[in-house]
Amino acid sequence: MPDPRPTDRLQALPPWWRRYRLLLVVALIVAIAIAAAAGAAQARIDAAIMRADPATILGSADLARPALVQGHAGFVAHCASCHGDGRGDPTRGIPNLRDHDFLYGSGQVAEIEAIVLHGIRSGDPRGWHLAAMPAYARPLPYAAEPAIKPLSPAEIGDVVEYLLRDRARDDAAAARGQAIFAGRGACWDCHEPDGGGNPAVGAPNLADTTWLYGDGSAAALTATLKRGRAGSCPAFARMLSPVAARTIAVYVASLPGKPA
Ligand code: HEC
Ligand code: HEC
Known part of the structure; x- marks a missing residue:
């Protein structure tokens, strides 16, 4: 069968289309104009x-x-x-x-x-990457500067006891832990001598009750000290x-x- 001519095709459309097509075309133009105006308004707000x-x-x-x-x-x-x-x-x-x-x-x-x-x-x-938490149970706890020496399991236990502060059970161990914190552990270098943290390198406050990892329990603190931490937030640029x-x-x- 040969193709019907264009006018025949129009005749074949339903009667409502023939009656309302002008109205529909006008409505479409108005909708496009409204969308364009909204886009322009959004662009103005964005700017x-x-x-x-x-x-x-x-x-x-x-x-x-x-x-x-x-x-x-x-x-x-x-x-x-x-x-x-x-x-x-x-x-x-x-x-x-x-x-x-x-x-x-x-x-x-x-x-x-x-x-x-x-x-x-x-x-x-251009993202934050100045420091990470060293892994003190590893032979080489920290790849970057400052050079950091590992701590023995007993030393890690003492530091954890110190971090528990008011909750510490063993005062003698906590005192040994404090000396490691302020000395060869180099904790003070990133977390500040009072443990208050340093927002210029992302070292959390260790003297408050807010914990990034776990609940501040001895088990959670021990895991952090042994394995280290280097949380990452993606770049969306x-x-x-x-x-x-x-x-x-x-x-x-x-x-x-x-x-x-
Ligand atoms: C080179 C810098 C650096 C040193 C040294 C360092 N830390 Fe950290 N520490 C960090 C950073 C950075 C984080 C946060 C890691 C992250 O965001 O994933 C952290 C996290 C922690 C956390 C987890 C805190 C939380 O809210 O869950 C504890 C606990 C901690 N450090 C204790 C110590 C102790 C104790 C020492 C010393 C034995 C020490 N740190 C040495 C940089 C350091
Ligand atoms: C894949 C998981 C993930 C996604 C997706 C993600 N983040 Fe993060 N974000 C993290 C982690 C983990 C940290 C903590 C990093 C650290 O330990 O230093 C973080 C840290 C942050 C911080 C720093 C908080 C502080 O206390 O200084 C901000 C702000 C933040 N994210 C905002 C965002 C925003 C906004 C988005 C979405 C555009 C986003 N993140 C997407 C995982 C994520």
């Missing part, structure tokens, strides 16, 4: 978010809401697989992002944005647009938690 000082976005009447909506969606898509709802998971060394107790920096949007873009021990040279990274950082900074 304003990128122009703004990151620290001011949460306080901005115009930018806070759109930034949080976009940031929440980005967090769910890219971060929640590890960070959950922000509360983290001490069985996997995932820090709590709601406790305002930061491994790195002080929780400023710009600092969080840098972590989103470049990560922590992610392989990205190649995966996310600048505005996606910034809005995620704004969202993280907005998470409710107890003040520092």
Whole structure:
């Protein structure tokens, strides 16, 4: 059978199409115009978010809401697989992002944005990678500087007893552990002499009750001292647009938690 001519094909369409086609075409044009306007409005907001000082976005009447909506969606898509709802998971060394107790920096949007873009021990040279927790049961506990000597199981036990502080059962062992902490263990070098930690190298506070790994029990502390730790947060610079990274950082900074 030969192909019907175009006009015949039009005749073959259902009668409602013939009646409403003009209306449908106009509706389509209006929909495209609305979508284009919405896209332009979003582009304007995105540009304003990128122009703004990151620290001011949460306080901005115009930018806070759109930034949080976009940031929440980005967090769910890219971060929640590890960070959950922000509360983290001490069985996997995932820090709590709601406790305002930061491994790195002080929780400023710009600092969080840098972590989103470049990560922590992610392989990205612009990410955090200044220090890791040495593995004191290994013959060579630490590959990088400072050179660190291993500790015997008894010495590790003494340091753990010292870290238990008020909960320590053995005062003599805790005193020996304190000497190792301040001396040949070199713990002070990263965690500071008072154990308060150093957010410039990501060394956690050991004097509080917040633990990155486990529950602060002797068993958890022993595992950390023996095997070392080097938690890693991926770099998203190649995966996310600048505005996606910034809005995620704004969202993280907005998470409710107890003040520092
Ligand atoms: C594969 C798991 C994983 C994913 C995905 C991930 N993170 Fe992380 N993140 C970690 C781990 C593990 C750490 C702790 C690193 C360490 O031990 O120093 C961390 C640390 C952080 C920190 C530092 C917290 C502090 O106390 O200073 C921030 C902020 C952070 N992540 C935000 C994010 C955001 C935002 C995303 C999504 C864009 C994300 N992470 C995706 C695993 C992940
Ligand atoms: C070269 C720097 C460095 C030295 C030296 C060092 N640490 Fe660490 N330590 C770290 C870093 C960095 C982390 C966090 C690792 C991570 O985020 O995965 C850490 C983590 C820990 C943790 C886990 C804390 C938590 O919240 O779960 C404990 C406990 C700890 N260190 C104790 C010690 C003790 C005790 C010594 C000495 C015997 C010591 N560290 C020496 C850098 C160091």
